[in-house]
Amino acid sequence: MTVEQAPAETPKATSSDWFQRAVVYQIYPRSFADSNGDGIGDLRGIISKLDYLKRLGVDVVWLSPIYTSPQDDNGYDISDYRNVDPLFGTLEELRELTDGLHARGMKLVMDLVVNHTSDEHPWFVESRSSKDNPKRDWYWWRPPREQAAAGTGPTPGTGSEPNNWGSAFSGPAWEFDQATGEYYLHIFSKKQPDLNWENPEVRAAVYEMMNWWLDRSVDGFRMDVINFISKDTSLPDGPRGDGKLYGDGTPFYIDGPRMHEFLQEMHREVFAGRTGDLLTVGEMPGVTVEDAVLYTDPARAEVDMVFQFEHVALDQEEGDKWRPKKLLLTELKQTLGRWQDGLAERGWNSLYWGNHDQARAVSRFGDDGTYRELSAKMLAGILHLHRGTPYVYQGEELGMTNMTFGAISDYRDIEVLNHHREATTHLGHTDAEVLAALAPLNRDNARTPVQWDASRHAGFTTGAPWIAVNPNANHINAAAQVDDPDSVFSFYRKVIALRHAEPVVSHGTFTMLLPDDPHVYAFARSLPDTTFLVLGNFSGQDQKVTLDDADVAIVDVPAVWDSAELVLGNYPADAAVPRLHLRPWELKVLRAGAARPAR
Numbered sequence: 001m002t003v004e005q006a007p008a009e010t011p012k013a014t015s016s017d018w019f020q021r022a023v024v025y026q027i028y029p030r031s032f033a034d035s036n037g038d039g040i041g042d043l044r045g046i047i048s049k050l051d052y053l054k055r056l057g058v059d060v061v062w063l064s065p066i067y068t069s070p071q072d073d074n075g076y077d078i079s080d081y082r083n084v085d086p087l088f089g090t091l092e093e094l095r096e097l098t099d100g101l102h103a104r105g106m107k108l109v110m111d112l113v114v115n116h117t118s119d120e121h122p123w124f125v126e127s128r129s130s131k132d133n134p135k136r137d138w139y140w141w142r143p144p145r146e147q148a149a150a151g152t153g154p155t156p157g158t159g160s161e162p163n164n165w166g167s168a169f170s171g172p173a174w175e176f177d178q179a180t181g182e183y184y185l186h187i188f189s190k191k192q193p194d195l196n197w198e199n200p201e202v203r204a205a206v207y208e209m210m211n212w213w214l215d216r217s218v219d220g221f222r223m224d225v226i227n228f229i230s231k232d233t234s235l236p237d238g239p240r241g242d243g244k245l246y247g248d249g250t251p252f253y254i255d256g257p258r259m260h261e262f263l264q265e266m267h268r269e270v271f272a273g274r275t276g277d278l279l280t281v282g283e284m285p286g287v288t289v290e291d292a293v294l295y296t297d298p299a300r301a302e303v304d305m306v307f308q309f310e311h312v313a314l315d316q317e318e319g320d321k322w323r324p325k326k327l328l329l330t331e332l333k334q335t336l337g338r339w340q341d342g343l344a345e346r347g348w349n350s351l352y353w354g355n356h357d358q359a360r361a362v363s364r365f366g367d368d369g370t371y372r373e374l375s376a377k378m379l380a381g382i383l384h385l386h387r388g389t390p391y392v393y394q395g396e397e398l399g400m401t402n403m404t405f406g407a408i409s410d411y412r413d414i415e416v417l418n419h420h421r422e423a424t425t426h427l428g429h430t431d432a433e434v435l436a437a438l439a440p441l442n443r444d445n446a447r448t449p450v451q452w453d454a455s456r457h458a459g460f461t462t463g464a465p466w467i468a469v470n471p472n473a474n475h476i477n478a479a480a481q482v483d484d485p486d487s488v489f490s491f492y493r494k495v496i497a498l499r500h501a502e503p504v505v506s507h508g509t510f511t512m513l514l515p516d517d518p519h520v521y522a523f524a525r526s527l528p529d530t531t532f533l534v535l536g537n538f539s540g541q542d543q544k545v546t547l548d549d550a551d552v553a554i555v556d557v558p559a560v561w562d563s564a565e566l567v568l569g570n571y572p573a574d575a576a577v578p579r580l581h582l583r584p585w586e587l588k589v590l591r592a593g594a595a596r597p598a599r
Helices: 041-048 050-056 091-103 121-125 198-213 259-271 291-294 327-340 370-382 414-425 431-438 488-499 503-509 560-562
Strands: 024-027 062-063 079-082 106-111 174-175 182-185 220-222 277-283 303-308 319-322 388-392 509-513 520-527 530-537 565-569 587-592
Touching: 041 091, 050 091, 050 488, 079 091, 091 106, 091 520, 106 277, 198 220, 220 488, 259 277, 259 291, 291 303, 291 327, 303 414, 319 431, 327 520, 370 488, 370 530, 370 587, 414 431, 488 503, 488 565, 503 520, 503 530
Parallel strands: 024 062, 024 388, 062 106, 106 220, 220 277, 277 303
Antiparallel strands: 174 182, 509 520, 520 530, 530 587, 565 587
């Protein structure tokens, strides 16, 4: 395939390695497409766009939660695991969506949120009703401790929290329940109490629910913060950093002592013996490369791949997303390269720039101004040509950008609202300071509606959208791109088709090149008969690539690459431009013949 050619229809990923050749598309239903004018995306809206997804060429659709929910955390607080929230539609419409995807050769993966439920879930309603209720131990309940730990103060009239952990959504990780005089643990919102996976009845109930969905033809699960389910049962205080109100509990609930046991049990009870190609993805904040190898080693039967977060913490001071800093390309290469090396022999990784919890990729890693289209295309090529399964977050294939929110009232995300309140009331920051810190990395950047056309509300809804549409929809939208061979959308089609067509993309070895270059991202993908050299310019200036001294397992004479086939590029082909010269935000994928042995 040359840069001038549109991608031909290519065979979809099948057989035991199907997910290694696949591309996943994430849909955040609330913001995808609204069919009934209530301003909230729904299943019928998704169904109306299935041919769009087919044209893009993806293999799997990951659907963020559509279960019954009070919507405290936009559906990640589930009150009924076996039903669809009326906001989004019905079980019958979900079946129609599943059938429509299958008819087009795509699979459906559901979001599995079982570290916690909603506080309105019948399980928790029973659990909080009395200390003697049979479901009391389905959640983490503890009595107050009279002496406040450092960094926490007593709750008036109740004593103090059982430990000093802070919630991921600001405030303490414990909520006092007046009815029984005890606290319950919530790593996230106070309306998201954590399930106690130490209780075998909890695990059995979760497995039964998962089997129920698989029996309804769902093709697998993306498991939300799944490596939080095993906790140190002593629930000790966590270290408290300078200027922090609460302790860090993550050492005691991330990758806990029974994690591998629980996932292996899940596999036995849910997936073992089932036929068909199913997918299990573990979202695992804080996971190490070493643990990821264990989680994804097929011989251990835990999960197929992990979602890790190291690379999306590199533009944050000490991992604090509200203290953004400049991303250094050398650090990005070091991190992603280490994950490529660590999972080279065993296991598998997910590849992503963005999702519903991250800022827009082109605004974060590229240039969303002058070079928006070029940098969006370059980012697509760099990501998808790594070893792993790439994910496309809705709108990413159009080069959608971050949103500008003028006031805190424009935001909808509970994480943002809670942080703003805590920062302005307890940490002494001004409204202007907090809004400036929120802007680059807040989750609502990715949750504005998909921009389908240039009409009012971008064709997302005929009503008032639940969150504002980005004003740049008048020129960044699907209608303007789907039939344009030079658009970001068409480039994504080419990249996806390349993964389907070229075994070296899914199965080749990975060699990072030029690790110390501050502007050029370069790597090689190799099989015995093929080598791809992938080059990306992460700057607005021309860059010359020099490989002479690189210690690489590829043909290392620049003259060879100067005459190599250009497999894919984001600029029009120009024979006058040397192969190893990169224009601003340029991507080049070059092909050579058999790779030389490593030196």
